[in-house]
Amino acid sequence: MPIDDVLTRLPPIRRIDREWIAKAEARQLSLTKPPGSLGRLEEIANRVAAIQQTLIPTVDGAQIIVFAGDHGVTAQGVAPYPSTVTAQMVANFLAGGAAVNALAVVAGAGVTVVDIGVASDEPIAEGVRGRRIARGTRNMVREPAMTPDEVLAAIVVGIEQGLDAADHAEMIGLGEMGIGNSTTAAAITAALTGLPPATVTGRGTGADDAMWQRKVAVIEEALRERRPDPDDGLDILAKVGGLEIAGLVGVVLAGAATRRVVVTDGFIATAAAAIAVRLCPAAGDYLFAAHRSIEPGHAALLQLIEQESLLDLRMRLGEGTGAALAFGVIRAAVAAFTRMATFESAGVSDRPA
């Protein structure tokens, strides 16, 4: 299988060790708080400890990788903004003016912007990482969105970027920008889950009723015409995927292989995470679901990656904004785990009077 050729570029992706979870759970019980009282913060810290195989994990460094790509399916009138906005937003990311930039400052996270498939004839904006595989995908209603080679090339770009981030960051956030990609993500979700497109399709950046109905019909037609194999993540990507989504699949694989905390974002990033988990189930152990998007297909994807979202703030922007917010929660979880006193060291009574 071609994905195996890709994976040979990476250290092996292994499940986290339950013994490390048990060790972390034991340490939690020694800390000066009622057992379990930090709720999900305890689960988070325990898993980070298992990922890093230490009881003194660190999550100081955080990097968001934003892949930008365009979508041929926008020719079907499925998005309220024109494809030119993708390139405009890339320039905005590089100038520091987008939401993800503002949230990354608060999170102390870096932002890398990668042009993996912007449909632009103009020179790439200054500061962007130019890794363009194609000028956007093809229209999935008429033909496969990508060739198998393009899919693999995009995943390899993602692996490269993921490894680069892993050099300095313990946490890697998934970001994306691509007009039309909520249609692509909904098609992937329907392909992965078998759920009807109408169930998993939302309004993206702001589709009205007529556009939403068109979006659903386009996805139905694409799935009927392309028939992606639900068990084959690469086939789904090639037939109804996106270049930026394939890139994020590579980031997840690289993050898992290097034992980094990989933080999904909203609907589109989680579609990539779900594909990565289908390609390599062990990668799921490294994933944290940043937030619950209001996109209706997101819950089904979270089930696929077996993750509960950390935040629910009715966001639906993407870019890595959810990941940026989640970094703070994960840092807090790890800080409590590593900085708190034990009952013994603090001289606090840990049992009934």
Added chain:
Amino acid sequence: MPIDDVLTRLPPIRRIDREWIAKAEARQLSLTKPPGSLGRLEEIANRVAAIQQTLIPTVDGAQIIVFAGDHGVTAQGVAPYPSTVTAQMVANFLAGGAAVNALAVVAGAGVTVVDIGVASDEPIAEGVRGRRIARGTRNMVREPAMTPDEVLAAIVVGIEQGLDAADHAEMIGLGEMGIGNSTTAAAITAALTGLPPATVTGRGTGADDAMWQRKVAVIEEALRERRPDPDDGLDILAKVGGLEIAGLVGVVLAGAATRRVVVTDGFIATAAAAIAVRLCPAAGDYLFAAHRSIEPGHAALLQLIEQESLLDLRMRLGEGTGAALAFGVIRAAVAAFTRMATFESAGVSDRPA
């Protein structure tokens, strides 16, 4: 009314101005994101703008005020830890070993620890702010927990501490420590809402079934014997309240009077916030509900203060841990609002193709 005498120590507490909300909403629409796509982050930023009466709000400074107090009702066997743990935890806060300290470091927040009513004969731990009104409250089953004078004195201490924090912090978090105070908070909740004690009583730091039943019976008896007036927050505090809860009421009032962002914590802090709102409804405009505690009475309190929690991480620790986490979300909301480019400045198309 005696609360009016107390409130004369403060600038008047005024409702926030809907015009500022409207101005902030208009600015949100100019920023480079689909309208409403940052979800609750937009509502948060808009309200902070209205609180500070500016479109360039700042929330750099954050201070958590932790009041520690003991509860005479622990004589009824309602808490799994002995009252001595309150003083031990005060020492732990001052040594920086508690959960709130770890989370405050991540949040860049200060932590102030105030002994407002610890039941200890020993000298106050070094570094604590000694403002002890009494050595714990009295047993509310046998007599009122506090005298009206003690309640007012505790509120005045809270006002003093709140004003002190407001000198340097735009955000003030409510923290507390007091063995037995989930019983007190449940009694307050039942008194404020009229809901049956069994509905609003949880397991606190870890009551088993027998202890939980005792806790419910104790609250039922206290309410039957003391008959607090549901419309009179001071009467509720005196009869079934706690010194640290009364202190937090003062912090809320001082925070609202000085137009600060006031962040509640879990069940106990929200009980204080609900009392403050009953005393002065306008104070509610300055409140943000950090998180949803797993204590069953918390939801009813959130309804009373008309706030939806920002986080839901199944925490139940108190201390200000939830507030510390919420600071990051509020900072992110304000950062997006103040740092993002506009469609015009970034040259991004804001309308359909």
